[in-house]
Amino acid sequence: MTGAEIRLLISTGSIERFYNDRKWRNLSKKIKRRDNNECQMCKRRGRYSKAQNVHHIKELKDYPEFAYEEENLESLCISCHNEEHPEKLEKFKKKEPKFMNEERW
Template identity: 45%
Template sequence: MKQTNPFYKSKKWINKRENVLRRDDYECRECKRYGKTTVATMVHHIFPLEHYPEYKLNSDNLISLCSKCHERMHDRITNEISEVGKRWQGRVEGALQGRQ
């Protein structure tokens, strides 16, 4: 069983998560791209925390998602980024690199 990173219990993350959900009007950004309104319950690291800790609190690297869309961002068995997840990475890559 995979252990949860202690970062997700930190006050900084809890506050950032709430700010991102509020920024996105508590709506799933992936569903919204297709004209659907779905309540977001998760905040997703587009570039994963495990591989890109420098982006862990960068708002450009965080999007609000419903649980269904969150599951589609990466393969839970291999932990590889899915094609949908890679498309999001392509969208935000420039913004992240410009802010380092």
């Protein structure tokens, strides 16, 4: 998927197609392996948590051209990932708490 395609998905509200795409699925597995399946934020804080999501350090919506850049990706646990996306947390709290377990952002 190109940056332009990703932008289009964002603007049409169908970004889950990016996350469901095989290229992303394979890459996110690779990143978790690279990070030893460990949350990198917890690690920096001297703690250990299992990685559950792969996060775009430069946000996908702002930098879709970095979507597949390994340096722009890091493995996070769900609670650290939520800290990185406070605005989404608010939204999801209201309607779909189970969403938090999926790799959607």
